[in-house]
Amino acid sequence: MLRFVVRRLLLLVPILLGLSILVFFWIRALPGGPASALLGERATPQAVAAIRHQYGLDKPIPVQYWKYLKQVGTFKFGNSSTSRQAVSTEFKQRFPATVELSIAAGLFALVFGIPLGFIAAKRYQGPIDHVSLVVSLVGISTPIFFLALILKYIFAVKLGWLPSVGRISPLIDIPHPTNFYLLDSLLDGNMSAFVDVGKHLVLPAIALGSIPLAIIARITRAAVLDVQNEDYVRTARAKGLPPITVDYRHVLRNAMLPISTIIGLQVGLLLSGAVLTETVFAFPGIGSWLVDAIKARNYPVIQGGVMFVAIIVVFVNLIVDLSYGLLNPKIRLS
């Protein structure tokens, strides 16, 4: 087991290095970036030299790259060029928002996706099965932003049941020790704030969770169909075990293996979707942060934010791999 973990950790090194090189060159390719300061039409030679020096662009590429690596290593990317706040500070405010949203979306997908897929498989070819097929088809075929807009229009505007923008009502003031607002409001013992934050999460979570829900329902259905006909399930049934016990102990548990793999793969999808969801609901998370930074050519944020996100994705993938290895001895040994 230890060997497996160590091997996976070692594999991270080339991946992270590769990523940093990719991001490094990507930043240098951005239009109007530090490099194209050289082309500024009104820049005097002195000004150009000063800007080059300021950004360290007069140094050889390997030196510049090394400097960037050091920034990555120390998580010090300077101040955002729009807010003047440290990039790491903004990250600490924004990242929990996206995590909170993603977890809410993931829970929504699991809570509705697994039962839907399970029942569909149990009632194979029945009406619920057909409903689940349609739901998953529509789910993966609907652009997130469209679903988000429709949800917002119906539940926020027409019915007025839920708020339409933001993470928390501006009037509610709670301390933010963690920046996970749900957690913060609990720590503060402020239930009305907790409910308010929860309400702000509902629509974005549904919008963001729709595609994972579709995929999870689909995989669950397939996995349950698969497991149901295995010998051990037949044996269990033949032994006369109650159907519920068979379903729970043998069918669902074994079906969970492929399902959990798919859940791991959803992390990247959730991050992608977060960009659009956060835009529609003016939700101050990582996605809208990065898009705004790219639009405003906010280099410190781009340099830092993209790398932060990449590192997170890498580590989440690692965790998924490791936990998958924990559960499935076959993988560990291979």
Added chain:
Amino acid sequence: MRGTSLKFVLLLVALFALAAAGCGGGGGGATGTSASTGGGGQGGTLVFASAADPVALDGILVSDGESSRVIEQIFETLIDLKPGTTDLEPGLAESWEANADGTQYTFHLRQGVKFQDGTDFNADAVCFNFNRWYNFKGSFQNPSATYYWQVIFGGFKTYDPNSGAPKGSLYKSCEATDANTAVITLTKPSSSFLAGLTLTPFSIGSPTALQKYDADKGNVDADGIFHPTGTYSTQHPTGTGPFQFDSWTRGDKLVLKRFDGYWGKNSDSPTGFNGKGAQLDQLIFKPIADNAARLQALQTGEVNGYDLVEPQDIPTIQGDSSLQILDRPPFNVAYVGFDMSKPPTDDPKVRQAIAYGLDRQGVVDSFYAGRAEVAKEFMPPTLFGYADDVTTYTYDPNKAKQILQQAGYTLPVKIDFWYPSDVSRPYMPDPKRNFEAFAASLEKSGFKVVAHSAPWSPDYLGRSDAGNLGNAYLLGWTGDFGDPDDFIGVFFQTPQKQWGTTKNHELDGVMKILDQAEQETDKAKRTQLYEEANRQIMDVLPGVPYAHSKPALAFTKNVSGYVPSPVDLQSFATVSIKK
């Protein structure tokens, strides 16, 4: 058998752990303070939806409305405007007088005024601010950094030919003759100086805070966009206004709280205020970029008000018994500007053809819901100096083509046409839509339009100051004070890259007239000069004005006391909210 459900818990824990690791070390900077109770006024919190975050909260360094709106609450100027008008009234200066030739002004300052950091407001503070502005060097001299200074005062102490700032300044010196008397000397008389002092950029900040928080550090990027690097303008703006800065989380909210040491506080008055102190405990600006989202937030009660209501939403709001619409007196102009230094718009014939090729009537009739009129010149008709007999250009695609062909062009003539994205201004609620309508009418008139766009702030404004907006572009202006100098003076009195007047000299005659008008103290003569300037401008055609609009604000019904001003700025001090 290990429980598989355990794994999800594991996953979640891992995610949280990762997040916590990323967020370790002292939480975020977004700790808000709870609303204070007690004190004077009626209290309460008002949430106002802004269209965007302010750029910065240092008046001299900004020229956009969202920044000014917030700065207006925190800071005060020597001279104020009477609410709802463009008439002058005393601000931080209780009175003032000029010498005989109009080159020296003596300001008698209000006594007992304190800055929000507890330091005293006095004549030294006034002179400190003026000298700070006058002594700006390097990137601060860039027009995108100190736009209004350059409009009112021209250049700086040291002339830098690379900065884009003009040579020579209207400002000469400031002297504190005693603690409450500041004497400002000008290099020549100026009829717009006093009115100019009402502008938010000339807000007086605390010298202590300015120095402590590095207000004077910053740089300009390759596109001419200024970025301050100190924290004064983002975390520590310190003025004498009725509200003081509390916290600002970009993209989320900017919180101001009542400044209890405000000079307007008067213990003799039964309310505790003499009418100038803030009624609200807290004023929150929440940026919501999307118009539709702003309306939704108002309908759901998440915000209490917003500016720049889109014309098509007005009936919806009027039909809602819990909401109200407030009209802002019209005082603006939207225009299609030309860069007269770039071919083909360096040719007056091409500019004329464009003018005939713009369906301005159609745009005004269809997009402004009856809340605008077609503009004939670069200033609103209510202002003195407006000339009724300028050359007009009615939409006529055939005439446009004819002009082009007679001038020897092969059709279609290609022009680069820019419009701003992510913005809504009083004079152009939906720039993209205006652009598309104009582009279509130009295509019918012998032009090939190449579309370009950039986000309003900082790119588009920066590009406009740097003369990087192709041949033609959408822009506009809301007046700051009631003088033609604030319209055509702002646009054309000095050479600007926006119009290409740094290289093209067709407007040099107009510049002379405007200089003359600014120094003229006789109003009848000034009126004549401005009328003449307007006539010449519409012949040279540095751009085509197309709309004067009547903007609207929306509030929930429980908000009262808001007096819409014709100019962008108004204090929220008088506003109260019923709980």
Added chain:
Amino acid sequence: MSVVELEARDVAIETPSMGLWSDAWFRLRRNPAAIVGFCVIVVLVIVAIFAPLLAPFGPRDQNLSLLRQGCCPGLSHDHLFGVDELGRDELSRIIFGARFSLLIGVVSVSVGFFFGSILGAISGFFGGWIDTAIMRLVDIWLTIPGFLMAIGIVAVLGPGLTQIMIAIGVINVPLFARLLRGSVLAQRENDFVLAARSVGVPKRSILAAHILPNAISPVIVQGTLALATAIIDAAGLGFLGLGPQDPSTPEWGTMLTNTVRFLQTAPHLAIIPGLAIVITAISINLIGDGLREALDPKLRGRG
């Protein structure tokens, strides 16, 4: 791939084995959902090709006078889907928009397929350190969430139609590379290839007659499903304002973005292009699912 295996059980119908393609065609024909999807797409393609003949108005023809009473008049006899915020006929724009959406989808997936299969084939063919290097690169590539990467690429290239196609193409490259490498490797060692080799069939014929057709079928399935994703992603980029620089281009995602501000007064202007995207994506996904079931060798009664 485990997904494919798992779902395979759905349609475990015994059918006599004929050739790979005729067999697949036979199965596809018996899948009504796929037929429906196929028909919708055929109609869309016809609509796209003959857009100028079918559309009642030009996609850019404005009629500002229709907007005097405010934006935007609803559905009417003259304008079946109403008119948009510039008085343009919504139906005509949807019809022309089919061109852009299909074009973006097909071109970007082709770009991804082309470069991905080159990488994958090189990797699978040479093996060794080249394989390792390419596959590590692909790993890194896949680490970055696709849509974020597309935004990043458009940020570098600037907004525009071509740029969107390139960006979405690039995010498809690693998917195809991995897939093609996998199937080349799998097919190389397959029994029927070994058998063919042992009876002396020339190498080239083995490649053409046995390896390629079998290796290509998962790629075709993947390509179809990627097409749906590409159309949705392109609309997403358009929605973020990274779409065509000319704002009058009738691209569905851009159309949706432009009319969001009128959601209160004219919700149909956002709903119609939204539905157009959804219907297209559903149809393509139906075909993709059908193809997957039809082409999976496991389902062809080989046991």
